[in-house]
Amino acid sequence: MRNILTIIKKELARFFKDRKLVFTTVLFPGLMIYLLYSFMGSGFLSKIEGDDTYIPKIYVSEMPSVLEPMFVETKFDYRGFEENELDTILTQIENKEIDVAILFPSEFEANVEDRSSIPNIQIYYNSTKSDSMSAYRVIDTVLNQYENSLSNVFDINNTQGVIYDLASEKDLTGEMFSMMLPMLLMIFIFSGCMGIAPESIAGEKERGTIATLLVTPMKRSELAIGKIISLSIISLLAGLSSFLGTILSLPKLYGSQMEGVNAMAYSMTDYAMLLMIILSSILIIISLISIISAYSKSVKEASTAIMPLMIIVMLIGVSSMMIGEKGPALLTALIPLYNNVACMNGIFGFSLNTMYFAITIIVNLIYTFIFVFVLAKMFNSEKCMF
Template sequence: MNGRDRRRGNVLTIIKKELARLFGDRRMLLGTVLLPGLMIYIVYTLMGTFLADRFTAQTDADMRIYVQHMPASLADAFAEQPATLIDADGMDGAALRARVAAGDDAAAYVVFPADFDAAVAAYDVASGEPAPNVAIYYNSASVDSSGAQALVAGVLDGYEQRLANRFDVNAGAGPYDLATESDATGMVFSMLVPMLMLMFVFSGCMAVAPESIAGEKERGTIATLLVTPVRRSELAIGKIVSLSVAALLSGLSSFAGTMLSMPKLMGLSSDQLSAAAYGVREYALLLAVVLSTVLLVIALISIISAAARSVKEAGTTVSPLMLLVILVGITSMLGGGAPQQPLLYLIPLYNSVQAMSAILAFAADPLCIALTVASNVLYAAFGAWVLTRMFNSEKIMFSR
């Protein structure tokens, strides 16, 4: 056998050995081959579904559109639309605009000129005079209100094309979009930031926990800690708290970057979308939720790391938890805002996402936030107890 054949044989031997190791280890096969594709498929499918639901308005009688001076020429066209039309003649226009801005039962408020049909018939396009104007008041921060605006605009556009541009829509000084800066900020941030924040927290925990526990097991240095006079419960609590501090700093750094870059990400100016819309109360509540979430996630990853024989095995074993975190994070994109049922805020991880969503939407319920923080701390304490029991098990801690 010449040198070239020998080198080829050596390469093939190494390839066979590495492939046998990969396909012979079910955990590694699951984490490196199957899970990535499965995670991408599930996450992108659910994100597409949730985003479609989030930005699809109601198309039934629950969408209430108030119309003032409805012209006879458009009455039939509007009657065919999947919405409830309410005659606003004689109603207070300012009060209706306030209801639209507040996101109450009024999805949109449409005002036609009192003599719309006559004015349109008499209007001369070549005269250069302002055309009759139809005002549509809506709230762009509300999915239903935006849908109502699009519905009315669609009907008017179709009618305008038949009349050769004899009237305008929202051509005056306005404002017609009644959404405030806090409305727009709350809608965007409450949808995206909870998902991103949970993923950042998880990434920060993954960066420190496996190395601190599974890494010490792999190197054999965990034995030194276990033979010291320190109680195992104290060791477990110390590990969780110290790792939580490091993970929290990582998460806060990512959170700050996300909040500052969100306007650019959404293609909006800082006047339309700004983290400055939130006050000390919102940031304090957000910090409490994030801190309690870090404690919980660190406890979960620490338990998995303690059961693993190496850092690599810990990373592979944590992969299903990562998938769960992503799926739970996507729930912030669901329409309708955070749930109001207090019992739902006892569900681990889900409670954190919904609590952050409520805070960022300026709709935080003190009871729900308190339940979230308290339950997360209790779950983390239970995790510390489980970790203590694992530290007491020589079979677990000395398996390498």
């Protein structure tokens, strides 16, 4: 145990003494994720809503008197035009100089009144201009409301003050977080592991410093365990930094879709189970990357060899979106990495099977012990180390 603690202290000291490495591995990912997602959310929101101070220019031909009051309420800049000017106006819409052109049939009101024929209203807009698209949606809503008022046979959920969507804050939170966060967490965890593990093993092989460790009077299994535990601690810090950056930036990323979503809906037990799953995921990933690094001659070779594993982890992370309401089959708890994603999905969705969770933790520890045994055997191999 003393030898293992010595290796852990050595690795942690090497990491935390390098301030640049601490910043780029632990602090920088969370900060960048927060800024990136926040800017993305602001950009999407401004793209959808358009400029609040801008007044759309709407050209209308043959405006029916019955609709005029409804259009005036929208407070757009309405201007009339003749049908022979349509081509010029369409060119201006295409060039984003005008927002919308509405062409009513000349006999619109008569046709609506006697139901002799169905009039066709032509609305031209430019979907690549956010203000034009927003104005079109408003006009489309106004016309649909007018059409419904003419043939209102029955209403659906039209009682004021009554909430018909019975989904609770907990349900909304679970649905939103269970779809995205397992995938993001797996990517963050893998990125943290990938950033430090190759340097710790393949880097020492490349510099020749690992030979000093191998000649010390300690078991190779102790060296392997010390390496994996110390790297797991550092990877956990990097993963938690990315996780916090994501949680804090989600409201800005999703905007109005985050209404009713509250991260405080999760209990301390949920967060404790999530932490255990994150730790077990890190142990598995660190062990796999360490084995690849021990087999590689340099950091560059190790980073290249790790890329296929990264693709596999990303695909497994995406699988969280395909897990149904009944949850995964119990046997899938035996599949490393996938079982972690399924547990994260269950925790965030408030539907975790405790038996599945327990099997996942045990299976992950078993796989970790196997990988540590393999790594120790590789440390014992002169051909592999030198």
